[in-house]
Amino acid sequence: MKHFALYLILLFLFTLLAQAFPTQQTFMAPDDHGDIWSLCETPATHLLIGYKGGVTISPETPKVGSDIHVQVKGNLLKDVVGGKVDIDLSLMGMIKIKKQLDLCDVLGSDVMGRKDCPLKKGDLELDATAWIPNELPKLPLEGNIRISDQNGETVTCIHLKFKLA
Template identity: 30%
Template sequence: MYFPKAALLAAALSPLAASALAFTRPDLVLNGESPVFTQSRWSWTDCGLPSDGVHIKSIEVTPDPPKPGQDLTVKVIATSDKEITEGAYADVTVKLGLIKLLKKQFDICEEARNANATIQCPIKGGDHEVVQTVALPREIPRAKFMVDVKGYTADDEDLVCVKLNVDFMLGHNLW
C-alpha cells in the first residue's frame, strides 16, 4: 500500500491491514456447496494528542463494510498543523489478538512518490482530503485484526496516531 501523505496513514490502514493479512487460504465451503460469507466490520480511533501535527477528521470506506476480493476506496479528511517533509515516517503494526502479524516502518514521502500520489512532500499545513483505492485480497483470514499506525516527523516528533479494528469474522447466518 502507498501513503500519499501523513493523513493517508489512516486511509491506508484498512487496505494495509487487508494486504498484510492476505495469507493464501481457499474460501471456506460448507457441505461442498455453499460458500461461507463474512460479516465485515471496522472502526477507527484517533489516538493522537492535541499537539500532534495531523488531526484525522473522518475516515470513510466504500463499500462499507469492506468485502474480501473487492476494491476498497478509503477517503480520509484531515488537517495538518505543520509542513510534512522528507524523512517523515509511519510505524504500522497489525495484530491478531496478542499476536503481532506485521510490524513495518514506511517512509511517507517515498511511498507517496511510488504511488504517484497527487499530494507529494513537502506537504503544506492545512485541510487535506486523500482518496486511495486498493484491491482487497480474497484470502483475508476470518478474524478480528487491530492495526496501529503511529506517524512521526523527520525530527521524530509525533505526527499522527490512528487505531483501526477490522473484523472479518464469519457471519452468524451460514445457511
C-alpha cells in the first residue's frame, strides 16, 4: 500500500503540475480532464494553469501490474522553490491514505525522472512513469492531491475518482 500511494502521488503530481501551466489556449474547466480526475479547490487561483490537451495519462484506466505514464505541459505563474504534496485518498471509503511529502523530494525521484527543484516560472514539461503493483486490490479510489509552494499557495489540486482495473 505504501508504494502504491507514493506512485499514485507522483504520477498525479505530474497531472497537477501540468494543469498549472498556462499557454495561449483556453483555461481548462474542471470537467475537461476526463473521467478519472478533475481540478479541486478554486482552479482560477492555482499557480499552474493548464492547457486543453496539456495532460496525457496512459492508460486512461490505471491497471495493476502495469505502468502508468503521465505527461504534463504548461506554464508556471511564478518560481516554485519548495513546497509540499498533500495526499488524502481513500480506497473504497475504508482504507485511508494520508501523507505529506516534500515537493522537491518528489520531483527528484526516479518516477519523475529526477527533475530539479526549483521549478522556474514559465513553460514547463514534466514526464512521469510508475509501476502499479499486482498486489494492489482493484478497489474504487477517491480523494485529493494538493501541491503547495514554499508560501503555502496552491500550485494545483486534483480530485481523483476511479477504480483500478
